[in-house]
Amino acid sequence: MPIAMIHIAAGRSEEAKRALLSxxxxxxxxxxxxxxxxxxxxxxxxxxxxxxxxxxxxxxxxQASG
Numbered sequence: 001m002p003i004a005m006i007h008i009a010a011g012r013s014e015e016a017k018r019a020l021l022s023x024x025x026x027x028x029x030x031x032x033x034x035x036x037x038x039x040x041x042x043x044x045x046x047x048x049x050x051x052x053x054x055x056x057x058x059x060x061x062x063q064a065s066g
Contacts, residue, residue, distance in 0.1 A: 004024055007044050
């Protein structure tokens, strides 16, 4: 059974996350010729204060731009 783990910054809508889960599931099933029911997708949301690039968190970037 294929398993995909996806980490995203928190804050997206439930609709966007549901679309991501569905699209990734379908892509994996198609790519591996696996039954769609066997595909597992784990989605973990990371708070913006705990996601950094270059030592600057997403929360800090949003504060600076807004």
